Amino acid sequence: MLILSCPVCGVTAEETEFQGGGEAHLKRFGPGASEDDFEGYLFMRENPRGVHFERWRHAYGCGKWFHAARCTTTLEVFGTYSAQTTEPPKDLRDKISEKRPNWAWREFE
Amino acid sequence: MSEPVTALGGASSTDGIAMVSECALQGMITLRGDLSASAFKKAATSASGVAMPEQGMATVEEDRGLCWMSPDELLLLCPYDAVGGTLANVHKTLAKSHALAVNVSDARAMFRVSGAGAREVMTKLCPVDLAPDQFTPGMFRRTRMAQVPAAFWMPEEDVFQIVCFRSQAQYVFDLLTVAAQPGSSVGVYQE
Numbered sequence: 001m002l003i004l005s006c007p008v009c010g011v012t013a014e015e016t017e018f019q020g021g022g023e024a025h026l027k028r029f030g031p032g033a034s035e036d037d038f039e040g041y042l043f044m045r046e047n048p049r050g051v052h053f054e055r056w057r058h059a060y061g062c063g064k065w066f067h068a069a070r071c072t073t074t075l076e077v078f079g080t081y082s083a084q085t086t087e088p089p090k091d092l093r094d095k096i097s098e099k100r101p102n103w104a105w106r107e108f109e
Numbered sequence: 110m111s112e113p114v115t116a117l118g119g120a121s122s123t124d125g126i127a128m129v130s131e132c133a134l135q136g137m138i139t140l141r142g143d144l145s146a147s148a149f150k151k152a153a154t155s156a157s158g159v160a161m162p163e164q165g166m167a168t169v170e171e172d173r174g175l176c177w178m179s180p181d182e183l184l185l186l187c188p189y190d191a192v193g194g195t196l197a198n199v200h201k202t203l204a205k206s207h208a209l210a211v212n213v214s215d216a217r218a219m220f221r222v223s224g225a226g227a228r229e230v231m232t233k234l235c236p237v238d239l240a241p242d243q244f245t246p247g248m249f250r251r252t253r254m255a256q257v258p259a260a261f262w263m264p265e266e267d268v269f270q271i272v273c274f275r276s277q278a279q280y281v282f283d284l285l286t287v288a289a290q291p292g293s294s295v296g297v298y299q300e
Contacts, residue, residue, distance in 0.1 A: 008180055010164060014236045017253050060253040062179035 002070065007080045009062035021055035024067050025086060025106065049073055051096055051103040053088060056080075069096060113189070116218040116278035125289030126226030131282065132219040132270070135172060136192035138185040138199065142208030152202035156195050157185050167249035167262040169270075176249045176262065184260075184272070189214060218278035220271040222285060227267045228298050233288040235259070241298060255284050 002015040011017075023045050029037040046052065052072045057065050065083040069092055070076060078099070079092045088108060096103055103109065113134055121130035138156075142149045150161050157175050159168040162183075167176040169186060176184040187195045192212050199210045222230055232239045234254045244250070246263040253259070254273065257280060261271040273281045 011250070013252070017236055060258050061251045062182075064179060 002075055002077060004056060004068055004077060005080050006058040006061060006064070007066050007082055008064040009058065011058070011061055013058075013061065017058065017060045019057045019059040021057055021065065024053040024055045025088075025108075046106060048105060051078070051100055051105050053105060053108075055083065071100070113215070116275045117282055120282055122282075122286040122289065125230075125286065125291050126294045127222050127224035127230045127289045129230075129282065129285040129289055130221050131278070132221050134189040135214065135217075135219050136187040136189040136195070137212075137214045137217055137272070138187065138192065138196055139178075139211045139213050140183040140185050140199065140208070141181055141210075142203065142206060144181060144183065146206060148203065148206045149208055152199050152206075152208075153183055153185060155202065156199050157187060162249065165249060166247055168247075169262065169264060176260070178251060178260070185210075216275055217272055218275045218281070220273070220281060220285060221268065222271065222289070223268040225267060226289060226294055227269050229295060230285060230288045231261070231269050232297065233295075234284055235261075239298075254281060257281065 003012060004015065004018055005012040026041060028041050050071055050073060051069065053067060053069050055065060056068050066080050067083055068080045069078040069088060078096050081089050081092060093108065115131055115134055117131045119131050119133070121128070140153055153175055154161055158173050159170055159175055162168045162175050162177045164177055168174055172186060172188050174186040176186070178184050192214050196210060196212050203210065228239050228241070235252050237250055237252050238244065244263070246265055249260065249262040251258070251260040257273060257277045259271055259273045259281065261269050264270055271281070
């Protein structure tokens with residue numbers, strides 16, 4: 001079971017108090033984008049073994065969205081961070097590199 | 110004018126390891142806005158008569174209080190009869206702010222769990238660490254109670270005050286009475 005800390009209200013709780021919101025940092029392409037771009041935005045998802053970034057909502061608590069970085073094999077949570085960002089914070093990425101050298105996820109590494 | 114009644118007519122169960130009872134009608138106002146804005150703070154504290162709560166805390170005195178619900182939401186408690194006047198006051202103070210105040214008194218039910226087994230009863234139902242050194246009087250927690258959302262705080266040691274949706278009042282009462290049934294003590298917090 002995942003134990004997540006909500007960065008918004010500071011509560012640490014287990015998975016059932018939250019709601020998963022799918023993959024994080026999806027990029028939507030604006031008007032005039034190609035069909036390939038749109039297809040990628042709509043359908044193409046990562047399915048990694050290891051480091052993964054997701055969106056979560058503190059559904060039974062403060063009700064706010066946030067991002068979480070975790071490992072899909074060990075369920076280790078590397079950290080959670082604000083939803084108001086387009087990429088994982090540098091310190092979190094460094095922390096993941098320490099534990100999982102040479103990790104890569106989409107354009108991040 | 111119809112007579113306001115609580116969801117379960119003041120139901121209570123006293124024979125278990127903790128006493129469960131439905132509270133009398135409680136005035137509740139949802140306040141949303143910028144919690145750091147001075148106008149908002151002033152409106153909240155003057156309407157409730159208590160201090161602003163810190164993050165994750167509640168300041169409650171008798172039937173008046175402020176509970177921290179989320180970074181942009183407070184739950185204001187006041188006597189049931191005083192909701193109309195309090196709400197009008199808040200609207201007046203916040204007329205120029207981007208904020209929201211709504212009377213939710215009749216959308217909620219409130220329960221009180223008290224007695225030596227109170228912590229244990231709550232622990233059985235909520236995914237929260239309620240160890241005596243982790244959850245103390247003054248803290249406020251929104252969480253899940255079995256299958257429904259609930260929020261609670263401790264007015265004093267061994268007493269929990271629970272707020273839930275009124276439509277789920279019977280479910281919550283049944284949960285609490287089953288969790289508190291006689292002989293169901295696990296003794297998890299006893300030395």
